[in-house]
Amino acid sequence: MSPLAEAVSEYRAAFTGTWPQTSAPQAVRFVVLDCETTGLDPKRDRIVSIGxxxxxxxxxxxGDTFESLLRVLHNTAATLVHGITRDETREGVGEEEALAGLLRYLRDGVIVGHHIGHDMAMLDAALERHQALGLLNRRLDTGELALLLEADGAFAGHAPLRDLSLDGLCRHFDIVPYDRHTAPGDxxxxxxxxxxxxxxxxxxxxxxxSALLEQPPRDGRGNGAV
Structure with a gap:
């Protein structure tokens, strides 16, 4: 059995007895994840780094983190965003090794991210290339959660939530955007x-x-820019 196949078996076993939907958020392990990629097409583009x-x-x-730099054969204009050059990726690990490590780290954690649908699609496509099934984890998008909380009136008394990009949310919550556009930083x-x-x-x-994972009402704004 290959290392990835072993990791998939361990990963799937972790979902036996996972958190029920009625769990309090404090009892849940959330895994906040970001991928830097060569582009936006899950079929054509590749993951450059995972944090x-x-x-x-x-x-x-x-004390519970994961980081991996992947070896890629080509680079694109996305280098201008994440700053990882082709020469740097030559020191990275193979895609199969990175996926095996990630699955062992993820286990049944609830995956959180901003525009997490893109990251999940890239990871599912990578797993498919190695004949592995897609991710089973529940997922929570911070942009969608912002819309849900806004509909609840949670931001009443605060400045209006106008910008749902990651940068916009950092400004709203007075978070200094240090190490922006790197996978571990984001x-x-x-x-x-x-x-x-x-x-x-x-x-x-x-x-x-379950209350956190509800779909927000749509107001036409979407989640903003990356």
Missing amino acids: AVSVTGGEIDL AFLTAQILLRMLRLAARSGRRTL
Whole structure:
């Protein structure tokens, strides 16, 4: 059995007895994740780097992190965003090795990210290339959670929530955007945003995992820019 196949088996077993939807957020392991990629097409483009950090018990756990730089054969204009050059990626690991490490790290954590649908699509496409099934984790998008909390009136008394981009949410919550556009940096920024939102959610009566995962009403704004 290959290392990835072993990791997939361990990963799938982790979902036996996972958190029920009625769990309090403080009892859940959230894995805040970000991928830097060569582009936006999951079929054609590749993951360049992955960064993740967990949030448990209402705190960021800096002892529970994951980071991987992948070896890629081509680079694109996305280098201007994430700053990782082709020469740097030559020191990276193969895609299969990176995926095996990520699955062992993820286990049944609830994946959180900003525009997390893109990251999940890239990871699912990568797993498919190695004949592995897609991710099973529940997912929480911080842009969608912002819309949900806004509909609850959680931001009443604060400045209007006009910009739903990651930068906009950092400004709204007075978070310094340090190490922006790197996978570990964006994951850590998103984890800080998540903590603030979890506090707002609790004050709004959203005290279960299922309440956080509800779909927000749509107002035409979407989640803003990356």
